[in-house]
Amino acid sequence: MKKEHIAQTVKDYILKEFLPGENPSAINETTPLISGGILDSIATIKLVSYLEKQYQIEFKAHEFKDNFENIAAIVSIVDSKVAAK
Amino acid sequence: MKRTLSRLLDDSAERYPLRTAVEDVDQNKTVTYSELGYLTDLIRGALVERGVGPGDRVGICAPKSIGSVVSILGTLKAGAVYVPVDASAPPERNASIFNDCSVRAIIVARETLSALTGALGAPDIEPPAQFGSLTQYGCDLVLLGGWEEAASRPAPYHEDLAYILYTSGSTGKPKGVVHTHGSALSFVDWCSATFEPAGEDRFSSHAPFHFDLSVFDLFVPLKTGATLILFGEESGKAPLQLAAGIAERGITVWYSTPSVLRLLVEYGRLDRYDWSSIRLVLFAGEIFPIRYLRALKAVWPGPRYFNLYGPTESNVCTYFEMPREVPADRQAPLPIGITCENDRTKVVDEEGCEVQHGNEGELLVAGGSVMAGYWNLPEKTEAVFSVDAAGVRWYKTGDLVRQQPDGNYVFLGRRDRMVKRRGYRIELGEIEAVLYRHPAVLEAAAIALPDHDGGASIRAVLSCSRGVVPSSVELKAYCSRNLPLYMVPDRFFVLSCLPKTSTDKIDYQLLRTLG
Numbered sequence: 001m002k003k004e005h006i007a008q009t010v011k012d013y014i015l016k017e018f019l020p021g022e023n024p025s026a027i028n029e030t031t032p033l034i035s036g037g038i039l040d041s042i043a044t045i046k047l048v049s050y051l052e053k054q055y056q057i058e059f060k061a062h063e064f065k066d067n068f069e070n071i072a073a074i075v076s077i078v079d080s081k082v083a084a085k
Numbered sequence: 086m087k088r089t090l091s092r093l094l095d096d097s098a099e100r101y102p103l104r105t106a107v108e109d110v111d112q113n114k115t116v117t118y119s120e121l122g123y124l125t126d127l128i129r130g131a132l133v134e135r136g137v138g139p140g141d142r143v144g145i146c147a148p149k150s151i152g153s154v155v156s157i158l159g160t161l162k163a164g165a166v167y168v169p170v171d172a173s174a175p176p177e178r179n180a181s182i183f184n185d186c187s188v189r190a191i192i193v194a195r196e197t198l199s200a201l202t203g204a205l206g207a208p209d210i211e212p213p214a215q216f217g218s219l220t221q222y223g224c225d226l227v228l229l230g231g232w233e234e235a236a237s238r239p240a241p242y243h244e245d246l247a248y249i250l251y252t253s254g255s256t257g258k259p260k261g262v263v264h265t266h267g268s269a270l271s272f273v274d275w276c277s278a279t280f281e282p283a284g285e286d287r288f289s290s291h292a293p294f295h296f297d298l299s300v301f302d303l304f305v306p307l308k309t310g311a312t313l314i315l316f317g318e319e320s321g322k323a324p325l326q327l328a329a330g331i332a333e334r335g336i337t338v339w340y341s342t343p344s345v346l347r348l349l350v351e352y353g354r355l356d357r358y359d360w361s362s363i364r365l366v367l368f369a370g371e372i373f374p375i376r377y378l379r380a381l382k383a384v385w386p387g388p389r390y391f392n393l394y395g396p397t398e399s400n401v402c403t404y405f406e407m408p409r410e411v412p413a414d415r416q417a418p419l420p421i422g423i424t425c426e427n428d429r430t431k432v433v434d435e436e437g438c439e440v441q442h443g444n445e446g447e448l449l450v451a452g453g454s455v456m457a458g459y460w461n462l463p464e465k466t467e468a469v470f471s472v473d474a475a476g477v478r479w480y481k482t483g484d485l486v487r488q489q490p491d492g493n494y495v496f497l498g499r500r501d502r503m504v505k506r507r508g509y510r511i512e513l514g515e516i517e518a519v520l521y522r523h524p525a526v527l528e529a530a531a532i533a534l535p536d537h538d539g540g541a542s543i544r545a546v547l548s549c550s551r552g553v554v555p556s557s558v559e560l561k562a563y564c565s566r567n568l569p570l571y572m573v574p575d576r577f578f579v580l581s582c583l584p585k586t587s588t589d590k591i592d593y594q595l596l597r598t599l600g
Contacts, residue, residue: 018575019557019558020576021557021576022557022558023556026556026557031558032562035565036562037562037564037570037573038558038561038562040570040571040573042348042507045323045324045348048323049352058325059323060323060326061111061326061327064323
């Protein structure tokens with residue numbers, strides 16, 4: 001699966017669920033999501049749950065801290081999990 | 086000898102030295118009662134060496150861990166007052182809390198040290214002391230300070246103070262709720278008498294230590310010689326691992342806000358595990374949404390379930406045991422319950438006169454578990470207490486209730502603009518105060534609306550300087566630099582100007598109807 005496709009899927013979900021009505025150009029792959037107040041703990045769980053279903057993968061607790069700060073990091077971990085299946 | 090919270094540890098360390106006192110799930114470490122006694126003595130010694138004595142405040146700024154438990158108990162052993170803060174909150178907010186109560190010293194995780202010292206702006210920060218003996222428990226904590234000038238600012242209360250918990254303040258500044266050893270022990274003793282914990286019990290801890298639910302976690306198992314199992318921030322975010330962890334560790338007593346269990350029910354796939362060890366499930370912080378309660382009882386049918394109610398200012402003051410069966414057609418929330426045996430309650434009208442049984446009014450609490458007052462806010466403290474003819478101080482909760490014929494109180498709403506979100510108290514005024522400091526913002530209003538999960542969704546409505554409209558992304562980032570994450574609004578709306586009432590005040594009623 002192409003990384004660009006994963007990035008677009010993640011971005012679309014974040015815009016739809018957590019930034020409704022926002023101009024899509026307001027976020028890019030490096031926009032801080034957790035420290036930027038866009039993903040709080042509940043939002044992170046919703047996003048993880050969505051990604052697990054969408055790509056048939058599973059996340060572990062320790063993987064949350066460093067891999068959800070921006071879309072680029074999320075794409076990277078999703079891509080590695082998809083590749084390892 | 087006078088009873089204190091730290092005596093609970095001394096007693097248990099003497100009686101049950103080899104029992105496990107604390108397990109840290111994230112670090113996979115454990116500590117026995119005897120080790121806990123030794124480690125807290127080290128902290129006490131380091132504090133005393135820096136001049137910390139009875140009544141001095143000690144800030145605790147560290148993630149939940151064995152190290153932070155040791156820091157809290159070591160502070161109490163030194164006779165000092167612990168002031169826990171959210172280590173992940175903006176450093177400026179934490180620094181303003183520590184300045185507000187003029188801490189004598191701070192125990193801080195090394196990873197947050199430089200951000201905190203920068204925000205404190207204290208020119209004379211001494212080289213910090215290390216706590217090498219805690220590194221084997223995965224904790225890298227250092228001790229800052231011993232500041233002399235703090236000693237010249239004595240506590241505004243004469244009793245033996247134990248801790249100060251800062252909660253959201255309506256004027257934009259957090260306020261410190263001051264509890265004594267007596268008020269905390271009144272609550273702990275009531276819990277012991279009501280829930281009858283045993284040494285074999287295994288308590289799960291989900292609340293952070295700056296949140297009042299942690300008073301139960303820290304001291305009820307300690308009094309009994311039971312084991313506390315710490316689930317940290319990371320575990321709480323992973324319902325699948327959390328569910329597995331709870332089942333594997335044989336938790337017997339669960340205490341959390343409903344939001345943690347709601348996530349478990351929704352995302353934790355609870356039906357895969359054996360839950361037979363759980364005997365008691367306690368909730369506090371907000372009302373449990375009934376549809377999730379039904380789902381939870383379907384997978385955890387065995388335990389007894391209680392809802393505990395009480396503001397930080399009074400500790401738990403009413404409790405309600407949930408019925409074995411929740412009627413299928415019941416939609417209304419369950420009551421907050423009857424008065425705890427160590428407290429007294431009454432319901433009053435706007436003039437402060439007791440209402441007739443069954444009528445709506447504000448709930449007032451008096452008794453052993455009520456706070457001493459707010460830190461350095463004498464007028465605010467006076468305003469929230471009403472003293473009756475017999476000289477009894479009644480804390481005015483601000484919660485509107487009605488008493489049912491069976492004696493149970495039903496929660497109806499708030500008298501002010503405080504809301505609950507995931508168990509946390511939020512003063513909408515504090516969010517507005519931060520938004521008003523944004524250079525582009527002319528007017529700001531924060532409102533809370535019920536969300537589809539039974540919680541609260543926060544909306545901020547703004548008007549901005551001509552031609553300068555920040556994006557939601559920018560506003561969220563700005564708020565997260567100035568507020569804890571749970572206070573960052575979910576959505577922002579920008580209008581040309583905010584609607585006003587006939588008296589030229591912001592029309593909150595109208596704002597609530599905006600789509």
